[in-house]
Amino acid sequence: MNVLKFLDQKISAALVAAGAPADSPAMVRQSARVQFGDYQSNGVMPVAKKLGMNPRELAQKVIDNLDLTEAADKIEIAGPGFINIFLKPEWMAEKLSGYVQDDRAGVEEAATRQTIVVDLSAPNVAKEMHVAHLRSTVIGDAVSKTLEFLGHKVVRANHIGDWGTQFGMLIAHLEDLQKDNPDVMNSELGDLENFYRESKKHYDSDEEFAKRARNYVVKLQGGDEWCLTQWKKLVDVTMEQNLNTYKRLGVNITARDTMGESMYNDMLPAIVEDMKGKGLAVEDDGAMVVYLDEYKNKDGDPMGVIVQKRDGGFLYTTTDIACARYRYENLGADRVLYYIDARQAQHLQQAWTIVRKAGYVPEHVTLEHHAFGMMLGKDNKPFKTRAGGVVKLASLLDEATARATRLIEEKSGDMPAEQKAEVINAIAMGSVKYSDLSKNRTSDYVFEWDNMLSFEGNTAPYMMYAYTRVQSIFRKAGVDVAALGGDIAIKEDAERELAIKLMQFSEAVEGVAREGMPHILCAYLFELAGCFMKFYEFCPVNKVDVPADVKTSRLQLCALTARTLKLGLGCIGIETVEQM
């Protein structure tokens, strides 16, 4: 159950019973300090003000109308009119006992199952994935996994860059390479970055080549079969490599999720035609333009967004309009989450403004941009994408693996080779992913090996280590978790802190689903791991002088901790191991 929601409903009702207007929010939060209890309600003060009442008197009336005897020990009024709630250990113990054998650890499925489209990853064809793709891929997948855990239907939409004028030169370059080596697809294209660079170089230096390339662009857009075949080869070889990277990262993105820009091409003429019919798009200097009062141009006039070029070609705004429409009409989206670079913010807002005006997606279907900043180098300058010096995602993962290997050899060198490899991989991928997942910055951020791959403090290995410590207790105790029973008794401070944290798992999971931000769950899991580490230090389980009833109680807290950590880390795409 969600304790916060439970209390919020109870107190909201009491607030109304005490004379507050019907929809007055109870504003229940986890308490800021231990002396303020476990939860606090901040809703009395605004209402008292509105009604011209003394807030502490209103708070008392709320309490008089509030029945929380089963759940709370103590309810008190504090400060100007806060209501502080202290949960009853027996109540928590009873709830937690129920979670020990529950494979959802107390998290209920969402009341209404939604279809949620998650726009993520979006690598470019004929280029290798590099560090800038990491956030979108990892965060998008983590949110997807969490939403799926809550029972929603998630469509991962991999909006790959598979269209545009650059394909002319790529096709021409591929053609040249094939003349010399028919097997080029299997050899030289292993290094896509080099392939792209070489074709660009050729394009810039050879006018004949450039002419041929431009001709191929026209032919490709006209649906020329040979060009399409060449284009398809480039898409396939790129995605084959990317799918390997996804697999390595433990990210659940498959070939079926590929929905690139080219997918919407067929929709574009009809959309422009439709917008023209609605009076939204008008002709200006040969191009089709949508004017938006919401945005101003340099002269202070409504900004014009071009949806079709003078030469008849379409632009990416038109594609994104079609894309939003497709996600609503064809995929049946109730909600669309876009995990895209912050630089696209204005562009997306414009596209969506047009989408709403054209009536392609109703207001109740939300289009949410979850932006993040650019990856900067240590010199505070962005990574270059074309002129070399790019940090490839694959080499980043290699480096992470190398570092994890060094660490494991040092700490647990005597582990069997197969197990060791598994642990190394879990730690390497977990560390890289966690460093991205735990941040919520929309501004730029500096990429640093040392921060990303440090294995101390608020990191994936810390939480994985907490998990192995629990498992170690069970190995020592020789007890099967499935056979655990008996009562939970919450006595020590460390037990109480752990217990309350365990009660709050669903709040964290639902927070991620609501906000689309996995760092909420990261923070929760770090706190949970911390509570367990403290419990581990202060509350022995397997010692000889621990009474039997205390031992069974603590074993259950351990079992639930393990389950919660595993489920929670699973929600954000981080593996656990039994030993490390």
Added chain:
RNA sequence: GCGCCCGUAGCUCAGUUGGAUAGAGCAAUGGCCUUCUAAGCCAUCGGUCGCAGGUUCGAAUCCUGCCGGGCGUGCCA
């Protein structure tokens, strides 16, 4: 010029949408392993929340104006 985002401890970041004395990790310092894995635990140190006003019982959070940084701004994506 206009628009969007950002500015919190030496560093990396939280701050539950206006709540109580602004929190973590790293780094630094000092303690804790004959006792379930010390990748750990405990303690100390560290802040004019960019600056100045305003709104109110109450502001890191909201409004205005500055300062500083990033991004975007009609025929690339």
